[in-house]
Amino acid sequence: MSFHWAKAYEPKNSFMRWLDERLPLPRLVYGAIGGGYPVPRNLNYFWNFGVLAGIFLTIQIITGIVLAMHFYATTDGAFNSVNQLIMRDVNAGWLLRYAHMNGASFFFLVTYIHIFRGLYYGSYKAPRELVWMLGLVIYLLMMATGFMGYVLPWGQMSYWGAQVITGFFSAFPLVGEPIRVWLLGGYAPDQAALTRFFSLHYLLPFVIAGVVILHIWALHIPGSGNPTGVDVKSERDTLPFHPFYTAKDGWFAAAMLLAYALVTYFAPDYLGHPDNYIQANPLATPAHIVPEWYFWPFYAILRSFTVDFILPAKLWGVLAMFASILLLFFLPWLDKSPVRSGSYRPVFKRFFWLLVLDVLILGYIGGAPINWWRVALGQAASAYYFIHFLVILPLVSAFEIPLPLPSSISESVLHGETKEAAPLGQNKPRRGSTATAG
């Protein structure tokens, strides 16, 4: 697909030939994730997380479809259908629900690692800008899906989370409140909101799956990036996806699923909030309303604006929170450095790790109860977030002197050697081979 040495699909038996001539589906799969997709040979384990995200999306869709068979989308029935019917009476219902709850967390976890991989290795740069932007669209859809899914059990955090998040829209003058009422189908979250959230929560994962296909399609035009950021130059730089990367993804997926299983089976409520085991009560506000952990950094940015400076503080918070994600769409044009990989950019690399620390701090602040020093720390961290992307990154890319790049991927893998002794698969010890020189 991407390189001229990519192997073409050859049907192994007459049935596959028959099928391939009429509907070239086997050809498509072979070219996308089979031996027909050449991948740089020097990928490290950070390149495994895209496949992992796909695995968790699949797990979410499968567990979600079965859970939906037992869920009552009514304000009276939702809490009981989850906590009584599914958790007690449905066969292995507890497993489905815990797998779905924690599957969402792991989906976000691997996606965050995937995104930070892209930030460090410059995966957003030409010619992969659209891959990056489609990825951000997936991420936005994930956030909407995750939020609406959290509302469905109709616990206290579900209800008050819905109240707070839809309340963002009322920060906008004039149009805000009508938009909020329109989205909720009422003045507060109620039956109308619950049913439409359920409907959309069922729909959006399939939209995500569609955008994932576009994401992979766009990726396969230039082919995968790699840790050096150097373009693929020859066949020596690549290995076929199958069996090399299917094997690498395979064992690593088992390792990640093991971590997922340990949380799901032994600490299923660790990432949740106790208040969501109390049925929604519009008359009792929880002491601390917090979203799920994957929204904490954005929640911290939202809460950091405490002063009405020209605009009301709430509007500043909402604008900044949306801006903090939308600015990522402009990354290909903010970072103009021709060098992709952070490994060859000494100044960029330092700021990158500062950003990682900054986002971790924001995450902590967003999840913790507020007090004076947490608010102050959150404000400083939020300010750095914007300065990092919108000021520091363009300046660094303009003034930084990058380290010398390897001239090709195989050179970087060969540790300074100029050529390989033998083509792949022919490397048997021979009399008088180069190694005997020593």
Place this chain on the structure above:
Amino acid sequence: MLRFILGFIGALFAAVLLISFFSNLATYFQNPPAPLAADEFHREHKEVHFASDGPFGKFDKAQLQRGFQVYAEVCSACHSLKMVSFRELKALGYNDAEIKKIASDWKTQVPSINPDTGEPATRKALPSDTFPAPFANETAARAANNNALPPDLSLITKAREGGAAYVYSLLTGYRNADTYRDEKGRALPADAKPPQGLHFNPYFANLNLAMPPPLVSDGQVTYADGTKPTIDQMAKDVSAFLAWTAEPNLESRHAAGLAVAIFLLIACILGYLAYQQIWYEAKRAVRVTGALEPENQAKSRRAKAKQGVAG
């Protein structure tokens, strides 16, 4: 141009954040917030171990039966258990006949209709029924409890930070507000003392709760298995029972988790070995050619010695 506009937006957000930052600090240092008694005197739950804790935890059935007895004789006067069915008591070790009897003897009956007249009526509970609530509705519950609503206990250990240990701490945590001293020896300030009808308990989030101490004397229930019914024992038993009501599938979850973890561990090891096997030549093609690297020289010498190739 785009970068200037975006840079300006970034600087604007940062500037507003800095204004917020300084005004926040100024407010804090000019008017430091007064410490709240609820924060100062609130205590974390006690450390207490239950058989169901930990990755290999299993319920102690004798303890669950004792805890169920405490619920039936004490807690159920005010607290419902509306998600739990009588039939589920089988997990505590009761047989079908015992469960039938527990259900039909339950002090509250199940709302029903008179089959002849259609008038509202009640009937004895069946094993398939959930535990009937002590009050018909929220209004009745509040009217009988000084306007406080006793929460349903089905999920209580999952709905509170600390779980069963919190329930145990709360049940054994009532103190006299007048003579109470915290670990630093401080007495409770006058404005934090419980108003009329509330009861002081440092394990409760705002220190004063409506529930009067439910377990007041040793021997409040008489255990069938001869265990000495101290307040501490009863509190522990009923907490263990409520851990079961909140998570009745805990044992099968732990057992399945162990099997799945072992399966995935083996899959992971086999997968890793397969990966090494598949990549062997691809990696070797790279390594052997690094001819002058001492590491690779040693490797090829070893390989040759092993295969008896001269070199």
